[in-house]
Every structure is written in structure tokens, then in C-alpha cells.
Amino acid sequence: MFSFFRSSPPESMQVNEIAISLENKETILAAALRNGINFPYSCKVGGCAECKCRLTRGKIKALTDASYLLSAEEVQTGYILACQSVPKTADVTIEVDLSRARNRLVRGKVIAQEKLTHDIVSIDLELDETVIFKAGQYAKLSLENLPNVTRAYSFASKPSADSSKVRFFIRHVPGGIFSTHIYEEDLLDVGVEVEAPFGEFYLRDSNKPMLLIAGGSGLAPIISILEQAKEDRCERPVTVLLGARAQADIYCQQEIQKIAQDWPAAFEFKQILSEESNETSWQGLRGYIGDHLQTFATDNHQVYLCGPPLMIDNCIEKLSLIGISAAEMFADRFVSNSQ
Ligand code: FES
Structure with missing residues (x-):
């Protein structure tokens, strides 16, 4: 069968200096979208030029002739159509104006x-x-x-x-x-x-251990981040703290335990209950998450917080005292809409 790859196909490329994974014979646009980059595009078949970007390094295989859509100057300066370009070499790097992408x-x-x-x-x-x-x-x-x-x-x-x-x-x-x-x-x-x-709440590249803090329904983006990190073979140690009122408010234990299985580094998941009755069998932690950060956080952690603003602000204050800089803390404040 015809193949345009002489050696093994590239497994990654760079989009605006962000490394993304490539699957076999995948176009740049398909890879960017699969990697969660909100890339500008419309037709996906080489008919609109919405996906144009500039190839700054490496070689690509063009599936169609882009010169019908791009100006001579654009072609000369390296512009290509992401939906019609398959990376051929391992050093493919492109620049694209992501602000053109629409939600x-x-x-x-x-x-x-x-x-x-x-x-x-x-x-x-x-x-x-x-x-x-x-x-x-x-x-x-x-x-x-x-x-x-x-x-x-x-x-x-x-x-x-x-x-x-x-x-x-x-x-x-x-x-x-x-x-x-x-x-x-x-x-x-x-x-x-x-x-x-x-939103800007997503996992940043780092080798630091992750501290993921959730209150209320704030586990949603934490689970999303952890599932993606596991698929990406993340090897960072993880601590997940879920703040809830009582045992009846704890959820997704099985989902998190499933993520923790085979995680290649330390992984702990703790629930902290603020209103659990002393009469119940609860043997776990009590109080608010902020009360326990001295136990779980070090100045080397990168922290992701999601949930009610009061909880987040309280935790950020305590984490700052532990020595974690604002640049290593990322928060998603859930504001209830009672209308
Ligand atoms: S998305 Fe239309 S040309 Fe690529």
C-alpha cells in the first residue's frame, strides 16, 4: 500500500509552542482539536481557509493544493491549511492565531x-x-x-x-x-x-505534585482533569481533597478510585466533612478543607481549586501562608444562580 512516511510517522508536533500528540496520518487540525485546542476552522475539507496557519519548522504532506485558497504571499511565507496538512517529520511546528477560533x-x-x-x-x-x-x-x-x-x-x-x-x-x-x-x-x-x-481552568505542564481541592459539585472539572492526565500518562503525585457537609454529600468515590488504580505515583483521596454528626460511624476527617491544608500541602505543590468562592478564598489564604505562590494556584469559582 502507498505510504508517504519513509520512517516511522511523527508522534507529536508543536502548536504555538505547545506540544500535542499526533496519531498516524492525522491532519494538524484533527490533532489540535483532539488535543483540546480551540483551533479556528469551518469546512474541514480545504474549502474555506479558516484553518490557515504558518508552518515554521518541519515538513508536511499537503492533501490538497492550498494555493487556490491562500494568496501567493501567504504560500511564500509558509502558510498552510491545517485541515489538509499531515506532518511528515517529527519537528513540525506551526503558528496560528487562536483568537480567530469561535466558541x-x-x-x-x-x-x-x-x-x-x-x-x-x-x-x-x-x-x-x-x-x-x-x-x-x-x-x-x-x-x-x-x-x-x-x-x-x-x-x-x-x-x-x-x-x-x-x-x-x-x-x-x-x-x-x-x-x-x-x-x-x-x-x-x-x-x-x-x-x-x-475558562482557564485546566492542567498546566509541570512536574510538581498536584493538590486538587473540590467543594460541592466542584469534583466535575477535577475528574475531567484527572481522567485526561491519566490518559496522558501523567506521573505526578496526586492528592484530592473533597469538602462536603456530611457522608450523604460524598460522591464519585468509585470514579476517583478507578483513576487512582495504576496511577504511576502516589495518589490519595480524602473527604473532609464539616457537619457530620458525631453520632455516626464516620472515621474520616472533620472540619473544613482549610483546617487540614498543613497536613496535605507543601510549598512544592501546584494547586487546583474548584467550588464555592468562600472555600476557595479560605484555602488560597492558607496555601499562601504555606508558601505556595499565586502562580501555582488555579481556581474555578462556582457561583450559584438562584434565578
Ligand atoms: S477548515 Fe476550511 S480549509 Fe481547513
Whole structure:
């Protein structure tokens, strides 16, 4: 069979100095989207030039002649079409203006709905096409049977190239139109719209041990980040702290234990309960997460915090005293919408 690779195909490339993985004969656009980069594109078939980018190093195989779409000057200065370019060498590096990328609105339907606790519901969506996001980011959701209401929720699943299935955790806010609707109505097969990606909460490159702190439904982006990190063969030690009121508020223990299985470094998951009765059998930690940071955090940790703003601000104050700089702390503040 014809092959344009003389040696083994490249397994990675650089997009704006970010290394991304490559699959066999994958186009630059497909690889960028699969790696969660919100890359500008439209047609994907070499007809619009929305995906144009500049090749600054390496060699590519052009699947179509881009000179019909690009100006002579663009071709001379190295512009190519990402959707029509397959890297041939291991040093392929491109520059692209990512600000041209739009957030995309993808339609789909609810395929599963499950109560995780007395006030947190998980919904699984099947979308008409793959939605692009980085693990940890959030989307704006709307439901066809609740017109003119849109709410932001973090993805609770990692991005995936071969699947358009995504998951969200919704905490019921008393009086909240959207969360009450999800909490009370049977939404199976109800149409949805997902606009994404949004937010700057995602895992940064580092060798530092990770401290992941979640309160309320804040485990959603933490699970997304951990699932992606496991797939990327991350070898950093992990500590996950979940703050909850009582045992009834603990969720996703099995999911986190599954991620912890075979994790190549230390992995611990602790729940800290603030209102658990002394009469119960609970043997674990009590109080607030901030009360226990001296035990779990060192000045070498990189920290990701997600949940209620009060919890996050309290933890950041304590983590700063431990010696963790603001540059090593990343927060996603969940603000309840009771309208
Ligand atoms: S996305 Fe249209 S030419 Fe590449």
C-alpha cells in the first residue's frame, strides 16, 4: 500500500509552542482539536481557509493544493491549511492565531440522568459532533424544554476524539430555574445545546505534585482533569481533597478510585466533612478543607481549586501562608444562580 512516511510517522508536533500528540496520518487540525485546542476552522475539507496557519519548522504532506485558497504571499511565507496538512517529520511546528477560533454551539440530547447525592445530578449528553475543550474547562448549557435559560457548568468528563458524549454535574440550587428543572424533570431524550469552550481552568505542564481541592459539585472539572492526565500518562503525585457537609454529600468515590488504580505515583483521596454528626460511624476527617491544608500541602505543590468562592478564598489564604505562590494556584469559582 502507498505510504508517504519513509520512517516511522511523527508522534507529536508543536502548536504555538505547545506540544500535542499526533496519531498516524492525522491532519494538524484533527490533532489540535483532539488535543483540546480551540483551533479556528469551518469546512474541514480545504474549502474555506479558516484553518490557515504558518508552518515554521518541519515538513508536511499537503492533501490538497492550498494555493487556490491562500494568496501567493501567504504560500511564500509558509502558510498552510491545517485541515489538509499531515506532518511528515517529527519537528513540525506551526503558528496560528487562536483568537480567530469561535466558541461552538453543538446540539445533542440527554442520554442519561442520575442523582449522585441528594442535591447533585449527573447528566450525560450525546452531541451531534465532538465538542472541543480542555479537561477542566466549562460549557454553557441550554435545554430545548426550558427556553431562554442558559447556565455554565464544568465538563465532568475528559475530551475525546472518537466520542461526542460528555457529562456534567448539576447541583440543585433551591429556587434555581435550571438546576431545579434538571433535578425534578425526566430529561431523557430532551434536546440540548452546548456552547464551549470557556475558562482557564485546566492542567498546566509541570512536574510538581498536584493538590486538587473540590467543594460541592466542584469534583466535575477535577475528574475531567484527572481522567485526561491519566490518559496522558501523567506521573505526578496526586492528592484530592473533597469538602462536603456530611457522608450523604460524598460522591464519585468509585470514579476517583478507578483513576487512582495504576496511577504511576502516589495518589490519595480524602473527604473532609464539616457537619457530620458525631453520632455516626464516620472515621474520616472533620472540619473544613482549610483546617487540614498543613497536613496535605507543601510549598512544592501546584494547586487546583474548584467550588464555592468562600472555600476557595479560605484555602488560597492558607496555601499562601504555606508558601505556595499565586502562580501555582488555579481556581474555578462556582457561583450559584438562584434565578
Ligand atoms: S477548515 Fe476550511 S480549509 Fe481547513
